[in-house]
Amino acid sequence: MREAFPTVADQARQESFSYEQYLLELANRECDDRKQKRVERLLRESRLPLEKNLATFDLKRLPAKVLQQARTLLAGDFVNRKENVLAFGAPGSGKTHLLCAIAQELVRQGRPAYFRRCSLLVQELLQAKQELRLSRLLKKWGGHEIMIVDDLGYVQQNREEMEVLFTFFAERYERGSVLLTSNLPFSKWEQIFRDPMTTAAAIDRLVHHSVIMELNLPSYRAEQAKKGK
Numbered sequence: 001m002r003e004a005f006p007t008v009a010d011q012a013r014q015e016s017f018s019y020e021q022y023l024l025e026l027a028n029r030e031c032d033d034r035k036q037k038r039v040e041r042l043l044r045e046s047r048l049p050l051e052k053n054l055a056t057f058d059l060k061r062l063p064a065k066v067l068q069q070a071r072t073l074l075a076g077d078f079v080n081r082k083e084n085v086l087a088f089g090a091p092g093s094g095k096t097h098l099l100c101a102i103a104q105e106l107v108r109q110g111r112p113a114y115f116r117r118c119s120l121l122v123q124e125l126l127q128a129k130q131e132l133r134l135s136r137l138l139k140k141w142g143g144h145e146i147m148i149v150d151d152l153g154y155v156q157q158n159r160e161e162m163e164v165l166f167t168f169f170a171e172r173y174e175r176g177s178v179l180l181t182s183n184l185p186f187s188k189w190e191q192i193f194r195d196p197m198t199t200a201a202a203i204d205r206l207v208h209h210s211v212i213m214e215l216n217l218p219s220y221r222a223e224q225a226k227k228g229k
Contacts (some may be wrong), residue, residue: 004029035110042107048115048148052100054139061094064212067170070098074213076106079145084178084210088185094221095181096150101180103148113146118165121149125164134164138171145179153184162193173205180206 005026012022018063043050059067072078073085085102087095103113128137141147172178184191186203193199 001026001030005222036112039108042110042112043104046103046107046113046115048100048104048107048113052097052189053104054101057094057097057101061217062098063216069211069213070102072116073102074105076109076111078211079106079111079177082174082177082209084180084206085213086206086210087179087181087213087215088215089181089183089215090219091183093215093217095213095215098215099148099150099181101181103146106146112144113140113148114144115148115150117150118152121168122165125168126161129160129164130151134167137170141168141225142171142176144176146178146179147172148179150181152180152182153188159194162195164199166198169202169205176207179204193218 008022008025008029011017011025017025046089059070062070078085085099090096100115103115107113125134125137128134169178186207189203190196190199193202
């Protein structure tokens, strides 16, 4: 308001603002500035790869059903309902890019998010457990309305890692949204969780309130490489 008041005062004189209109314009500028700074902070804290946004994603590649799902998700209502988004597809199909782009738009709406590759997420959880601060870490992450877990399935977990990953999913259940990408269908998740009952319990918690996106697409990177040749 201190920076804007001379400019707004000139505008008020030229357009014959009332005192109330002048004050409202100053207050609106202050609110807009605070909102912009909050979004910038949330984007920094999210650790999202900012280059993976809607402007750099070729929406024309998406099947009609997935495109409609993406447009619906951008409204953010699923976050209010604590629903998950599970994106499946082969490497290079664009699932990470798409979910990161959706998450970025939601952050710009003021929704806190946090991006982590699954392997790094598991290591953070495991370290926190070893240092007896797992509950504090889970509580901290609970402040994020959206958690993006990328590439579930690339790294097979040992039993202790599997346990902390299951604990994370159980803690998020009906408390916050998980956006997850995986190249493994549910039928192969036992490779991750090692135990049929734990696998079933993890899938049950993730799928109960969820949107499932199937990106059955050829590799974008392979297509670009072919065009380059």
